[in-house]
Amino acid sequence: MNFMASKQPENSLLGPEADSQRTLYPNVTGTSVVALKYKDGILMAADMGGSYGSTLRYKNVERMKAIGKHSLLGASGEISDFQEILRYLDDLILYDNMWDDGNSLGPKEVHNYLTRLMYNRRNKFNPLWNSLVLGGIKNGEKYLGTVSMIGVNFEDDHVATGFGNHLARPILRQEWHENLSFEDGVRLLEKCMRVLLYRDRSAINKLQIAKITEEGMTISQPYSLKTYWEFSAFENPTQGAVGSW
Amino acid sequence: MDLNMDLNAPHSMGTTIIGVTYNGGVVLGADSRTSTGMYVANRASDKITQLTDNVYVCRSGSAADSQLVSDYVRYFLHQHTIQLGQPATVKVAANLIRLLSYNNKNMLETGLIVGGWDKYEGGKIYGIPLGGTLIEQPFAIGGSGSSYLYGFFDQAWKEGMTKDEAEQLVVKAVSLAIARDGASGGVVRTVVINSEGVTRNFYPGDKLQLWHEELEPQNSLLDILSSPSPEPMNI
Numbered sequence: 001m002n003f004m005a006s007k008q009p010e011n012s013l014l015g016p017e018a019d020s021q022r023t024l025y026p027n028v029t030g031t032s033v034v035a036l037k038y039k040d041g042i043l044m045a046a047d048m049g050g051s052y053g054s055t056l057r058y059k060n061v062e063r064m065k066a067i068g069k070h071s072l073l074g075a076s077g078e079i080s081d082f083q084e085i086l087r088y089l090d091d092l093i094l095y096d097n098m099w100d101d102g103n104s105l106g107p108k109e110v111h112n113y114l115t116r117l118m119y120n121r122r123n124k125f126n127p128l129w130n131s132l133v134l135g136g137i138k139n140g141e142k143y144l145g146t147v148s149m150i151g152v153n154f155e156d157d158h159v160a161t162g163f164g165n166h167l168a169r170p171i172l173r174q175e176w177h178e179n180l181s182f183e184d185g186v187r188l189l190e191k192c193m194r195v196l197l198y199r200d201r202s203a204i205n206k207l208q209i210a211k212i213t214e215e216g217m218t219i220s221q222p223y224s225l226k227t228y229w230e231f232s233a234f235e236n237p238t239q240g241a242v243g244s245w
Numbered sequence: 246m247d248l249n250m251d252l253n254a255p256h257s258m259g260t261t262i263i264g265v266t267y268n269g270g271v272v273l274g275a276d277s278r279t280s281t282g283m284y285v286a287n288r289a290s291d292k293i294t295q296l297t298d299n300v301y302v303c304r305s306g307s308a309a310d311s312q313l314v315s316d317y318v319r320y321f322l323h324q325h326t327i328q329l330g331q332p333a334t335v336k337v338a339a340n341l342i343r344l345l346s347y348n349n350k351n352m353l354e355t356g357l358i359v360g361g362w363d364k365y366e367g368g369k370i371y372g373i374p375l376g377g378t379l380i381e382q383p384f385a386i387g388g389s390g391s392s393y394l395y396g397f398f399d400q401a402w403k404e405g406m407t408k409d410e411a412e413q414l415v416v417k418a419v420s421l422a423i424a425r426d427g428a429s430g431g432v433v434r435t436v437v438i439n440s441e442g443v444t445r446n447f448y449p450g451d452k453l454q455l456w457h458e459e460l461e462p463q464n465s466l467l468d469i470l471s472s473p474s475p476e477p478m479n480i
Binding site (some may be wrong): 024026027028050052055057058060061078079080083084 | 343347350351372374375376377378379380382392395
């Protein structure tokens with residue numbers, strides 16, 4: 001299927017666009033993903049927005065997907081690249097299943113695969129424009145890691161991408177603790193997502209929370225968070241200084 | 246502005262394109278303006294292109310890029326249909342478009358809306374914007390004119406419309422976009438696809454509803470002058 005692949009001209013008299021082995025900029029993007037470890041596994045949250053520049057164009061994009069039996073992948077950044085990563089992972093999981101040997105790839109292995117994928121693309125100056133969060137649990141061992149578009153990867157008890165790094169992580173650092181209950185975990189994630197909704201222009205008020213435990217993965221129905229605007233200071237902010245903001 | 250440079254600018258379909266599902270199929274709609282810079286190179290283009298008997302695509306962005314992508318996909322789908330022994334599904338057509346758009350994302354500048362009907366899933370609409378993201382939607386809008394329609398559709402769209410309601414919505418929307426987008430204009434073309442087949446419709450510019458600050462077209466000023474004077478105003 002040679003028609004499908006990008007053509008690379010040998011002596012390129014064309015402009016920089018012909019250098020097709022280099023991703024220039026993202027088009028349709030997802031914003032923050034936030035995740036944390038809790039008592040029974042991993043909880044992850046992401047909104048359902050796909051932004052097109054500054055336009056909030058798509059409002060039904062699922063940015064978290066199950067990978068095999070043990071992992072959950074959340075992505076921010078270019079949605080088409082995320083869709084391509086899911087295809088790569090489909091192949092990986094299929095190959096793993098075809099061995100039919102009773103073993104299955106756990107979150108640690110999938111995270112490692114993604115790290116190699118992202119880093120090797122970065123080395124070719126053609127990154128997959130995503131920040132990924134990979135969480136899961138296998139044989140009682142919880143795992144939560146992240147990989148960026150340049151291949152930076154690490155694991156932690158709580159992670160976030162994009163704006164979440166600046167707004168959610170400080171909250172998580174203060175309030176996360178070992179063995180959170182499901183309810184506390186959800187409330188903590190919602191606290192983070194609400195702040196992101198207030199302060200991230202590309203956030204939309206329609207999110208999902210995904211849970212992965214030893215039993216399996218479930219993803220909530222899309223829902224919206226209540227927001228609070230009734231501070232007295234908000235009502236007439238310029239009263240004492242007319243013309244200010 | 247340098248007229249010379251503009252005439253050599255790549256042919257671009259500023260465009261308004263729309264695809265809408267209804268209870269039984271899909272309605273695709275588009276304007277008909279193709280521009281080279283500020284000049285309207287074709288005022289009656291057909292931006293709704295056939296891929297198979299049951300799948301069509303609305304093209305926006307670079308005219309050349311969108312034509313080539315549709316040509317390749319039509320070619321692949323033709324072979325696929327022969328091998329499969331039955332009509333291709335809308336999903337397959339959309340994925341082929343996605344493959345080309347994604348794998349050549351640095352060189353292509355085209356946003357497409359694939360719509361059609363197949364016996365497995367009924368009427369389906371897939372949006373494939375710049376970059377090659379594939380997204381199934383109950384309705385999709387695209388092209389420069391679509392900027393003016395986000396609010397309109399937020400308000401006017403509803404699930405489970407009839408064929409006529411869906412078509413009227415599409416015509417109204419394209420017409421509203423033409424009113425405000427300089428890169429869209431001409432006629433409104435629609436294509437309705439359902440289990441019964443495909444119907445093409447044509448709504449010439451002068452037959453569309455008038456919007457804010459638009460006036461009824463006249464043959465000449467002389468007709469206005471010779472007609473009876475308007476009624477005096479009452480306060």
